[in-house]
Amino acid sequence: MPHPGSYIVERDRLDELFAALHRRGYTVLGPTVRDQAIVYDEVDSCADLPIGWTDEQDGGRYRLRRRADEALFGYNVGPHSWKRYQLPPEVRLWRARRAPDGALSELAEAPREAPRFAFLGARSCELHAMGILDRVLLGGTHPDPADRARREDVLVIAVQCTQAGGTCFCASMGTGPTAESGYDIALTEVLQDARHYFVLDIGSERGADLLRELPHAEAGEQERGSATAAHGRAASQMGRELDVTDIRDLLYRNYENDRWDEVAERCLSCGNCTMVCPTCFCTTVEDVTDLAGEHVERQQRWDSCFTVDYSHIHGGAVRTSTRSRYRQWMTHKLATWIDQFGSSGCVGCGRCITWCPVGIDITEEARAIRESEVPRDADA
């Protein structure tokens, strides 16, 4: 860490963070309550944050509940992830005009309309997810300049988890709960007796710069201790566990495991998991023309490997059964992703478990497959 040492910012001075960001021309994106969930949207001040709310999550279950305190970040993750800004659900790739003689004009990349974003409230799992998506989108042979532009200027204010959610398993995936890099500033919220403050760690020059504009003090030993204790609390509360020992080869050995038939009976192939997952990156392209055929736009949209057409080649789809599509999603996430991009695709955020209408649990599926390899004891 380039800037050792922690700092304190009092809760009642935190609006100055918004002011400093606005002065620098950032649009702040952060958590807010809407439609009975905590989602990411533009937030202008602390008042927009989910003050005093927490989330209760389990397989196929998400509820907001009022907390006994007024914590700003006392929840875990909602259905949104920062993916929607890194890889927007709809992107116009280019547009062109065709003259009657067939000549093309105005063949141009879509203008970069995105404002400068500051992400407020990014969790450790989400920082890892952003890094994973960076590898997919920017690490290949043909990185899209538009993708790079979307990433370059983003300022990240991470929030360290002080509690873990019912479906969280970042500890198993090595992606949390405490972020160690990938942020400009990291906040740990502490509510203790009458005090309400944030322990702040700096992750970059930009973060250090920002800190200078905030009323802050150096953190004392007790304050740093409180932050560390909060991190530890989160680590001990994980709602789920996934044993990643040799997970790639485990899944490579088990493409014909009966468990896939079992999960296929429950899976609706609705694709919710792919939409809420912060690393699912599949997109499809569509050409849209006007009636005269003069203007064309090519649009890129989120897609899901659960659709039947996803694997369509001449003659039909390769994966027609739900079984094959669920297997594709899970083996990609935990196994083939490693061979394709050099890391796991899963950050243990638990969203796929929470938002699956039938509560299919990736950790349970992985466990079932692993246990199916253990030789049974001879029947008594």
Add this chain to the structure above:
Amino acid sequence: MRTLEDLITAAPIFAGLSQEHLSLIAGCAANEHFAPGAQLFREGTPADQFFLIREGAVALEVDALARGTIVIETLHRNDVVGWSWLFEPYRWQFDARASGPTRVVAFDGACLRGKCEADHELGYQLMRRFAASLIERLQATRLQLLDVYGHAPTP
């Protein structure tokens, strides 16, 4: 000048047979040749021969009425043409036509059936070899049936 026995000995389908068996087989064999377009046999007629192609090619055909005559397979050097002599009712199932100048060793089916009845070891050795050839043809035919190249639209 190669004798019939030389030709039979050299044929891959008879590889590994004993000298005695090769002689027995040669006793049922004769050289024949067909001019281009000549018919070796016709569907429905008595099947009392089979042929080992030495040079040239034989087209197996079927008269598909409105679709015309269709060539379903061509056979070439060292291929055996004709299996219907093996089992009742000993009738050809397809037409066969020489598609170029073709030289064959023609075998008398009844003669060879008689020798196999008398010498079961000869019968077993021949059946093994014919079965291998038939299996290869069956698998090729199945691949043909899959029609993997897809359809062109009717013009």
Add this chain to the structure above:
Amino acid sequence: MVPAPFALRSKRQETADTWTLELEPRGGPALEFAPGQFTMLSAFGTGEVPISISGDPDGEGRLVHTVRAVGLATKAICAAAPGDVLSVRGPFGRPWPVDDLTGGDVLIVAGGIGLAPLRPAILALLARRARYGRLVLLYGGRSPDQLLFAGELTEWADRGLDVAVTVDSAGPEWLGTVGVVPRLVRRAQFDHANASAVLCGPEVMMRFTVAALAQGGIGGDRVFASMERNMQCGIGHCGHCQLGPTLVCRDGPVYAWGELERWLAIREL
């Protein structure tokens, strides 16, 4: 991700539903490519499709594609008239390893439209004829009227390519072979101890052919096949072309068969 405009210079009909198109860049550089690569091709506004380049890699200027009209996008491409502008992105993909095949015999096995992605390899091999042993083309199609590049086969034979052609069925006027491609493999003349093979065709046909090649002494590490999956971006972003742990647009379309064998054995992978 922004395509380059290419104008259609000329078009030749190969069969009832297949055309070979010659394109040239409109205001941009010529497209350099290696045999086996593909582009994402589009007739303005009707969607993009991955099409293998079927031209001469040592040629100059023109971009050649042989396209079968089966869906909206390919029908629109095949309906283009000289002067029309098509959009091109690429080239993409891993090419045929033509330089690794020197010093031995090479079997080029093509099924149906699979001859189109192999044509650049054939031309590259013939241009460097002395570096290879026997060059053998084994080509299968559905019927005689669906064979591609018919006029060129004799020209290639004159340049040192052994050519054997077969069809699944034919009328009696067809004087050639009727039967499946693996049978051509069994009859081909080549050095069983020192040969490689490059394949392109329907996946089923390739699997049967690989078995015949193995019987002929050519193992999975010496067999290279061009694979196909749903491709939408061509650059490893959209996820569609996944084939097990690989992305066909990036790790293929040319693969060593040995790499793929275990994955192709999994149904609905």
